[in-house]
Amino acid sequence: MEELLQKGITEVRGLLTNGKITSVELTRFYLDRIKKYDGLTGCYLRLTEELALVKAAEADKRIRAGTDGELTGIPFGMKDILCTKGVETTCASQILKGFVPPYDATVIKKLDESGYVHLGRINMDEFAMGSSTENSSFQVTKNPWDLSRIPGGSSGGSAAAVVAGLCAASLGTDTGGSIRQPASLCGAVGLKPTYGRVSRYGLVAFASSLDQIGPITKNVADCAVVLKVLAGHDPLDSTSIPQPVPDYAGALGKEIKGLRIGMPKEYFIDSMDREVKAAVEGSIRTFEELGAVIVPISLPHTEFAVATYYIICTAEASSNLARYDGVKYGMRVDGKDIIDMYKQTRSAGFGKEVKRRIILGTYVLSSGYYDAYYRKAGQVRTLIRRDFDRAFEQCDVIVTPVSPTTAFKIGEKTEDPLTMYLSDIFTIPVNLAGLPAISLPCGFDGKGLPIGCQIIGKPLDEMLLLQTAFLLEAEKKLKKRPDMFA
Amino acid sequence: MKITGKVVQYVAHLARLELGPEEIDLYTQQLDRILAHMDELNSLDTTGIEPTTHAIPLVNVFREDAVQQNFQAEEAVGNAPERVGPFFKVPPIIETE
Numbered sequence: 161m162e163e164l165l166q167k168g169i170t171e172v173r174g175l176l177t178n179g180k181i182t183s184v185e186l187t188r189f190y191l192d193r194i195k196k197y198d199g200l201t202g203c204y205l206r207l208t209e210e211l212a213l214v215k216a217a218e219a220d221k222r223i224r225a226g227t228d229g230e231l232t233g234i235p236f237g238m239k240d241i242l243c244t245k246g247v248e249t250t251c252a253s254q255i256l257k258g259f260v261p262p263y264d265a266t267v268i269k270k271l272d273e274s275g276y277v278h279l280g281r282i283n284m285d286e287f288a289m290g291s292s293t294e295n296s297s298f299q300v301t302k303n304p305w306d307l308s309r310i311p312g313g314s315s316g317g318s319a320a321a322v323v324a325g326l327c328a329a330s331l332g333t334d335t336g337g338s339i340r341q342p343a344s345l346c347g348a349v350g351l352k353p354t355y356g357r358v359s360r361y362g363l364v365a366f367a368s369s370l371d372q373i374g375p376i377t378k379n380v381a382d383c384a385v386v387l388k389v390l391a392g393h394d395p396l397d398s399t400s401i402p403q404p405v406p407d408y409a410g411a412l413g414k415e416i417k418g419l420r421i422g423m424p425k426e427y428f429i430d431s432m433d434r435e436v437k438a439a440v441e442g443s444i445r446t447f448e449e450l451g452a453v454i455v456p457i458s459l460p461h462t463e464f465a466v467a468t469y470y471i472i473c474t475a476e477a478s479s480n481l482a483r484y485d486g487v488k489y490g491m492r493v494d495g496k497d498i499i500d501m502y503k504q505t506r507s508a509g510f511g512k513e514v515k516r517r518i519i520l521g522t523y524v525l526s527s528g529y530y531d532a533y534y535r536k537a538g539q540v541r542t543l544i545r546r547d548f549d550r551a552f553e554q555c556d557v558i559v560t561p562v563s564p565t566t567a568f569k570i571g572e573k574t575e576d577p578l579t580m581y582l583s584d585i586f587t588i589p590v591n592l593a594g595l596p597a598i599s600l601p602c603g604f605d606g607k608g609l610p611i612g613c614q615i616i617g618k619p620l621d622e623m624l625l626l627q628t629a630f631l632l633e634a635e636k637k638l639k640k641r642p643d644m645f646a
Numbered sequence: 647m648k649i650t651g652k653v654v655q656y657v658a659h660l661a662r663l664e665l666g667p668e669e670i671d672l673y674t675q676q677l678d679r680i681l682a683h684m685d686e687l688n689s690l691d692t693t694g695i696e697p698t699t700h701a702i703p704l705v706n707v708f709r710e711d712a713v714q715q716n717f718q719a720e721e722a723v724g725n726a727p728e729r730v731g732p733f734f735k736v737p738p739i740i741e742t743e
Contacts, residue, residue, distance in 0.1 A: 262721040398707040489725035502662040538697025594701025
């Protein structure tokens, strides 16, 4: 069974359709692996074993009846931020402990219609606020390549589970890099779609103008297959884009001769990790050998992206998280009156980083500071968007590192939030501009830790990102799984 | 100093959070550094630049004003920490004699 881990979704789907294996066997295989290995990595918050086996049996029925879809019988681990009907959804927060959504997020509905199997709920930074998954209220997740290191965040559990072979694929959410950065630090493939490509209905909101849902998978082809299922217009999300969804997987393997690749000087700086820089520059040379043309470009407002982002995302978060008041769902701590009840509940229910961001966001929106911070950040956001508009007049895609370093040690940055924030410098501008970007492994550093390469595209150009990434992956042929999880 | 403990405490109250003295000290120090970093935006001249609120412009998204069957009251209040029948139960908001 272990050889199944080498195979992509399409290949495993072939085995299911040909009756070589059943979804129930496949699901049991992953559940057994989780029981054997998840003590090491801490990816799963809760297993939904019973549900998984029911869904797997249904999938097998569908396959026999010939009514199966793209993901029928494929076991997923689910980031605990996507509302799933009848399944506890906590956002790794005390305040939502015990919350059982009465409805499915649109992406969950789509996966369900496609016949996926839900293995369990996956750990994350509380409310997706963090870059290391250390802000979970429940447990620390460890990087499968080195258990003393963080897996990145906020979708750290999803990336670690994919790489450790504890699910066939997973979903993440990306507000400032939360799909791409953990994918990079764990050696998985992660794609943040164009803002609006995937419906956010049922995604527990952090910063609504930035949040997007996307796949985290072990290879580029799987990423294409999953994205096709997730993408599309949804009347329940008025910010979703009414454009048809192309067959992403069908176009993989196409050559990139003459493709213009932009290389922004602001993303290849001396202060970043030397090995990361070398690996991404090496990937750019590989693209050149494959026939691409390298174009030096500039994104001059990059240095202002982190400050802009943390004003906008905390402002939106302070508003979005006002709904946790001890009345409608989640925990309640009694107080001497209703205001005191709100305060007691929120103070006990939110963790340190979430409180820090709520206070910061409330401050930047408060009267007297709104123009200086929130309005100013919106204006700089316009400048950052224009940087990309100009760059894309000269190139078709932009290639950069994902993170300035490889995975850092658990506890290394928890006392210093600003340093933690600054580590998101290469992923944040993409969210501010609403663009799609993919992160895929492009090498290892001297310590054996994965290095990620980011490819950024024009709005709705996910297809080109996948095509380009697919060729790099085929050239590099990197190791996919640490020996510990073989 | 960009921010004082008193301001942190006041903003926390606006956000309906209660902080202990140690938390106030810690957040004051941390927010002071973060706000100092944010002030670097002031080095940019943004006169006449329209702020971006959403990156992908979509305007006037309309739908029919039609009744749909969504949740039963029972489902909608099903997660409430305290309830009475199909209602949320909260502490008194309007004072009585």
